[in-house]
Amino acid sequence: MIVAVASGKGGTGKTLIATNLFALLSKASYNVNLADCDAEEPNSLIFFKSTKESASEVRQMLPLFEPEACTYCGKCEEYCNYNAIFLLPEKRIFRLIEDLCHGCGACTYACKFDALKETEISLGEVGMYRVNSKSKLVEGRLRVGALTPVPVIKETIKASLDSEIVILDAPPGTSCPFIHTISKADYVLLVTEPTPFGLNDLKLSIQIVRQMEKPFSVIINRAGLGSDDVYKYLKKEKIKISMELQFDKEIAMIYSSGKLVIESRADIYQKFVKLSESIIHN
Amino acid sequence: MEIAIISGKGGTGKSSITAAFASIANNVVLADCDVDAANMHIIMNPTVEEQSVYIAGEKAVIDYSKCNSCRICTEYCRFEAMTISENKVSIDSVNCDGCRLCERVCPVSAISMEKRDKSRMYSGSFRFGKMVFGILYPGEENSGKLVAIVRRKAKEIATLHKIDHILIDSPPGIGCSLISSITGVDKVVIVTEPSMSAFSDLIRTVELVSKFNTELSIVINKSDLCQQITDEIITYCYQNKFKLAGTIKFDPEIVYAMVNCMTINEWKPDSETSNTLKQIYNSIIN
Incomplete structure (x- = not known):
């Protein structure tokens, strides 16, 4: 099963959700991989002790003039x-x-x-990191200065598929990098925050996942900060809320320092247990 | 003068800060170049005076009354867009890059291109000057090109109305749309926040920006959420001689300003945050 954690707006908490969900499942002895598809700014690796097993370069062809x-x-x-x-x-x-x-x-x-031969340029790298015997983290990393992350994302996902459960930490936005990640998923978790910007971008993401006919649900992060417009919208559209995390400075600080929230907060751990059950039994 | 406000990591407060700058500067051209997820019009509620269609590339389609399943196209496609099942060739529109090579190699002319024409560019007036924004239709591509068109329009408007400052709200990341939004600008402002993720993104973003000949300033938003990393970022700026334009403490009023469709400087004009933002803006433009 491939689960994409995505959001139109950046900084809503995709990586927070993806890394904690991955950590929970990997500790529960599932065969699980995490693919960091935010190749422009990959961050998932920060949250895990891991060992780099291998890396492969992603290249693009370029014409060579004679x-x-x-x-x-x-x-x-x-x-x-x-x-x-x-x-x-x-x-x-x-x-x-x-x-x-x-x-x-x-x-x-x-x-x-x-008069036109071909040469290759590097677009980036796909790195394989072992987290424990049953789980690995696959990181896509765009070379700084390269333009398109899409080929890197495609290779990252391909390299992560050898597992029962695969979690994709998706790139923000609603264009090519986002679409390519979502297209590979069986289920999409859309992360939002209850602000006008969050709601606007959530609507755009929902439009896409509906077009692509992907089953999905919404996670509301930083609940309590903003307004209740997002709840009204989700109720009207009959969209399931699969988890809600209250805005909490402590959570923000744990995340900031590169640590997993489920390891120091029992209440949040319980929420992730419920979330993982609802996804796996979906 | 073109000033691009960027942030490698999303959600650092780039758009809220850009909005605040627009209200401080007054009489600006505001270009929302985060075309994937354009948001500025929500706060600014502009009167749209002009709109144009943006063609976001093309996608190949097969006419099955002509296709004889020769599969030549599948040998040429480099984007994994051509798939064969039960002797029938089909095109995966997600993977199709719109290069037209399949159309050109098809011996029976069974492939044609369909234009993607649902994206738009809007321009008009708002309470702090003129505004241009692109809205990429969800799922359409080539956002970098739309960013370039939005910036061109913003420059035209600035020249026409003799407006000195163009503020660009840029997309997150470091890929094509971000590169397109900073190429040739006079100043780049990176908005970061004190988290390991944002710091790591900041370093990659700085590496990219340093390839361009432009003046760089850094702003640390939500600085009190993790003082230790804020201090590390300040040290990083100092050691690398990057201009730190200022730090802004976490302020939930920024969110409430947004909920009320205002900038923080309109919502709480005398607050510490609003005053800090004024100082930061002045430090950036001088």
Whole structure:
């Protein structure tokens, strides 16, 4: 079973939920993996003592220009759907705008003169970390300066699938990185906070999970801070609230210092037990 | 002058602080570049004067009356978007990157492209000046390009109305949309908070920003939630000679201001938080 912990808005507590849920299940001797899919800013590793087992690089193809062979016919520029090729035939200028290239291979296919070979650039790394004999943490980490985390996220999820339960700590937002993570999940936990920003972004995320026909429920974090609009909305839409965590400075401080909340707060531990039961028996 | 307010980690208070800056500066162009989850219009309630359609790329579709299942397209697709089951080729629209290579290689012209046209860009007026915001339709892609278009529009408006300051509310992360929101700006402000996660994100964000030739300031929000990490971040700024524009204590009134569709400086103008934000803004622009 693959469970994605996600939210449109950043900083609502996705990583808090994902790491504590993972810790609980791994201590209960489940075969469980945690995949940190927030490859732009991965943080799950902070919360665990682990040993790095291996790492693999995620690469993207890039065209490599061979000026001697080029006839400046313009076919590559025409075939590039990302406007990544800039050509001035009369001046014999070819420029690749690397930031726009998606490595699709259309330009090399277009070129009939072998003037475009291919090379690879690194987008990031997928690291495998052993937490205990039955569980590991798989971390996707985008190289700073690389543009798209999507290939890193895809590889991170693939590397985490060899387990009974897989928890995906999803990236924020509602565009490609979020969609790619959600698309692999059997169940989605949407984390929100009862603020106007939280509610607005929750509605956007719900629109997507409904389009993708994924079963889901909502976790309200920092309850008590904000207004009750989110509750009214969820009631009207008949959406299940699977857990509520009160705003509590102590929880914020435990999380801040890189520790697991379930290890020092029995009340929160009980809440996570209930949450895990409701997901597993769903 | 373009000022981008960013934060590697989400939820550090970037948008609330940007909103406060807009009310302090007065007469600004506010560009909401967090196009995945645009929020600023909720507080600012702008009057929309202009809207335009943003084409967020294309997706391939198959015409099965023409497809002869030759599978050539599946050999060329590099995005794992082509799947074969029971001799039928289908396209996974989540994985499709819109490169058109499958359309080009298809010998029977069975593949065509469908435009994604539900995203919008809006511009108009609000109580502190002019505002531009992009709303990416949930699930549509290419947010970096939409960010670039929002910024271009903001610059046009600033020139037209002779407004000096453009404030950019940036998306979280360090990927394409963030890079697009800081490329070529005059100043970057990173809003962080004292947690191990945020500190780790701050270091990655600084590494990225240092690739650009821009002036950097750092603001620590909710500084009293973990004084020890706040001190570590201050030391980090000092050792690396980064400008620390200020620290803001945790203040639930920032949330209540938002609930009432106001900035903190409108909601509690004489509070410690509002005064601190004024000092921080002045320190950033000077």
